[in-house]
Every structure is written in C-alpha cells, then in structure tokens.
Amino acid sequence: MRTQVAIIGAGPAGLLLAHLLRRAGVESVVLETRSQEYVAARIRAGILEQSSVDLLTAAGLGDRLHAEGHPHRGIHLQWPGERHHLDFVDLTGRSVWVYGQTEVQKDLVDANTATVVYEVSDVALHDLTGSPHVTYTSADGTPGRVDAAAIAGCDGSFGPSRASVPGQTWERTYPYSWLGILADVAPSTDELIYAWHPDGFALHSMRSPTVSRLYLQVPNGTDAGSWSDQRVWDELATRLGHGQDGWKLTPGPITEKSVLPMRSFVQTPMRHGRLFLAGDAAHIVPPTGAKGLNLAIADVALLAPALTALLRHNDPTLADRYSDTASRRVWRCTHFSWWMTTMLHIGEDPFDAQLQLSQLRWVTSSEAGAAGLAENYAGLPIGF
Ligand code: APR
Ligand code: PHB
Numbered sequence: 001m002r003t004q005v006a007i008i009g010a011g012p013a014g015l016l017l018a019h020l021l022r023r024a025g026v027e028s029v030v031l032e033t034r035s036q037e038y039v040a041a042r043i044r045a046g047i048l049e050q051s052s053v054d055l056l057t058a059a060g061l062g063d064r065l066h067a068e069g070h071p072h073r074g075i076h077l078q079w080p081g082e083r084h085h086l087d088f089v090d091l092t093g094r095s096v097w098v099y100g101q102t103e104v105q106k107d108l109v110d111a112n113t114a115t116v117v118y119e120v121s122d123v124a125l126h127d128l129t130g131s132p133h134v135t136y137t138s139a140d141g142t143p144g145r146v147d148a149a150a151i152a153g154c155d156g157s158f159g160p161s162r163a164s165v166p167g168q169t170w171e172r173t174y175p176y177s178w179l180g181i182l183a184d185v186a187p188s189t190d191e192l193i194y195a196w197h198p199d200g201f202a203l204h205s206m207r208s209p210t211v212s213r214l215y216l217q218v219p220n221g222t223d224a225g226s227w228s229d230q231r232v233w234d235e236l237a238t239r240l241g242h243g244q245d246g247w248k249l250t251p252g253p254i255t256e257k258s259v260l261p262m263r264s265f266v267q268t269p270m271r272h273g274r275l276f277l278a279g280d281a282a283h284i285v286p287p288t289g290a291k292g293l294n295l296a297i298a299d300v301a302l303l304a305p306a307l308t309a310l311l312r313h314n315d316p317t318l319a320d321r322y323s324d325t326a327s328r329r330v331w332r333c334t335h336f337s338w339w340m341t342t343m344l345h346i347g348e349d350p351f352d353a354q355l356q357l358s359q360l361r362w363v364t365s366s367e368a369g370a371a372g373l374a375e376n377y378a379g380l381p382i383g384f
Helices: 012-024 036-041 050-058 064-069 090-094 101-111 229-240 292-313 317-344 352-363 367-378
Strands: 002-008 028-032 047-049 071-072 074-079 082-087 096-098 121-127 133-137 143-155 166-182 194-196 200-206 209-219 254-268 275-277
Touching: 002 012, 002 133, 002 292, 012 101, 012 254, 012 292, 028 143, 028 275, 036 200, 047 050, 047 200, 047 292, 050 064, 050 096, 050 121, 050 292, 064 254, 074 090, 074 352, 082 090, 082 352, 082 367, 090 367, 096 200, 143 292, 194 229, 194 317, 209 254, 229 254, 254 317, 275 292, 275 317, 292 317, 317 352
Parallel strands: 002 028, 002 143, 074 194, 143 275
Antiparallel strands: 047 096, 071 096, 074 082, 121 133, 133 143, 166 209, 166 254, 194 200, 200 209
C-alpha cells in the first residue's frame, strides 16, 4: 500500500503523530508489533507537563484529561526530618498534571484517527534516501509493504528505526533500578513526594484518588518477586517518613509490581534521509524527572508540522531543522533527568551523600535554586 507517512510504533509518539498529521491533512499508516490490548494495558509514566497538556488540548484530545486529570502546583522534596513543598506555579507560572500514559494512549485510540496495523513482525526499513518503504509480515503470515514519502521511527528503545540512522550515541547506565508498585489505595499525599533516604530513594506518586503509584530504589538485578508486599510497604514507610510530623503512609492491596532499569541514552541526528526518529526511539531518560512521555510528545509536536510542510507544501525548512531543534530539548531533559537522579539516589560514596543533602537544602531554601528545578520539571516551552 502507499501512504504519505509510514509510522513505525503505536505508542504515544506514533499515535499522536498520526493524529496530528490527520488533522493537518496528511495520511499515514502505523505498524505495531504488539496487539492493541497489550499496548493499551502497559503501565508507564504518569506526569504531563503544562505544554504537553496544552498540545493535547489543542489537538482535540483534552476532554477526559481535563475531566479526570489532576493539576498539581508542584512537588514535595524530602530527606529524613524535613519535607519541603516546591510550588511550580508560584515559581514559574506553570503546573504539571497527573494523568497516566495509559490514559493518553486510550484517548488516542478512542480518537480513532490513526490507521494502525497491529501484530506485525519482521518490520524492515528500506531505501531511506531514495524511495522509502517498510516491509513486514502481518499477523496472518502474509507479507506487506508500505511505500511512503517519509517514515517516522516511533518504535521505542528496542525497535529497528534507531539502527537505520547513522550518527552518534551517548549513554549512561546507573548502578540502581526502581521497584515500582501500583496499589488500590488512596494516595497518602496531595502532591508527589520525592524522598532522599540513606536506605535509598523513594517516590510517592499516584494515578487517581483511589490508585497510588510508588517506587523504591533497589540494586540492579533485583527480582520483583523477592519483595513481599509487606516488605515493600515497610520500606516505603521508612523512606517516605511515616510518623514524621504526624504524616502517615496508608498501605493497600498491590496490583502490580515490577523492576525498571535506569538509563540515559541519546542518539543524534534524529533524521537520516526520509526517516525521522521521535520519542524513545531516539532517547531514553531515567524516570526521576518524569520526562520520557513529555519528550515524546514534544518531538512529535515539532515533527508533525515539519512533515506537513514537507509533504503538503514541498517546504523542507522545518524538516531540515527538526533534528537540531528536537535535540536541544532532548539534551536539556537528559541533563535534568540525570541531575534529579544523581541528587536523589544513594550510591557507595558518603561524600556524594553530603553533596546531595547540600544540593537539596539549596534547592528547597533558595528561590533561584527552586526556580531552576521548577522550570525544568514543569517544562520549558516546546521548541525553546
Ligand atoms: N515494529 C513496529 N512497532 C514496534 C517495533 C517494530 N519492530 N518495535 C517496537 N515497536 C512498538 C512497541 O511495541 C511500542 O508500542 O513501538 C512502540 C513504541 O512505543 P513506546 O515504547 O511507548 O515509545 P514512545 O511512543 O516513544 O513513547 C515514549 O514511553 O517508554 C515510555 O517513558 C517513555 O513515556 C515514554 C514513552
Ligand atoms: C509515575 O507516576 O509513574 C511517575 C511520576 C514521577 C516520576 C516518575 C514516575 O518522576
């Protein structure tokens, strides 16, 4: 078949790109290895920056987000004996929203604007500087081919698109992981708590008034099954400061438990010929700054108008700038995610721990320090 843009991957990057292109009058076909149910059920990030909310709203995807999402003014940062609230609205005029990636994905599927072929295999990209096309095998075993004027690689960190772009990669692995749980219990906090603790970092997040999402720093290679529910709640209570100034952590039934590795990865350029990378296909951030989903949305917010100008008006200006413009934001978020991660996680060296505490005291007591964190967390404007 022939279309204007072949999109590889039906995660938030791929589906949002298809949606924005359709609204701009550009046709696309999305190829996805997994089933629609699998993609819809994946538990991922949960925080949207103001600019992501603005973009989704302008794209006609904001109804449920505004009805069911929760705007937060900021976050709590804490270490033993102290908890401080950083108010992003006061500091930067911008807020963040609690609205799960699962919900964003559902809104995109419900919008029904993308033509998606699910459960394909053997996806391969061809002739990226000539007549671009993608070959695949469909679920029933028949071979398929999509010819397109451009290809968008939105296939996450394990897809084939990344390897088709010659360029440079940068990588940092971290000596710890997160054990994440989802629990059917009301959050014990109004806004997220990021906790530094000698036993390791902990984060109290949430998905709704009845569902909490919490994380514990654990050593790499940890088996989630080796942590009983009781042990998880005990450790969360210790690290999040149960009892401190009367604050209580309420435990509840755990519905999901998994271990997430932490990695920073950047590949540039984000373009080769007629192939453009967006989202996790081009970059991975550790989750501490809540940037992964927002970066994918920001990439696509730049890529959709660039492809529209290229394919509808034969104007390559934005497409030629795409990689440089997107990479600037990618590096800002890569730095911020690394900075939040290294400020909050416990390593081997007691010298580092003192530096972390000093940094935390500065960020929570100096308006300049707080504003820097707030500006990055609440998000810089797309294309800054
Ligand atoms: N062919 C087609 N699709 C593929 C292939 C392939 N060979 N390989 C992977 N995919 C699909 C995956 O199954 C997945 O559905 O590409 C999709 C990529 O989606 P995501 O991993 O969600 O990546 P992205 O859309 O860039 O969104 C980034 O996801 O990992 C989180 O923190 C990250 O929140 C951020 C968001
Ligand atoms: C989440 O709710 O999953 C979440 C929130 C904030 C983070 C990371 C993950 O920094």
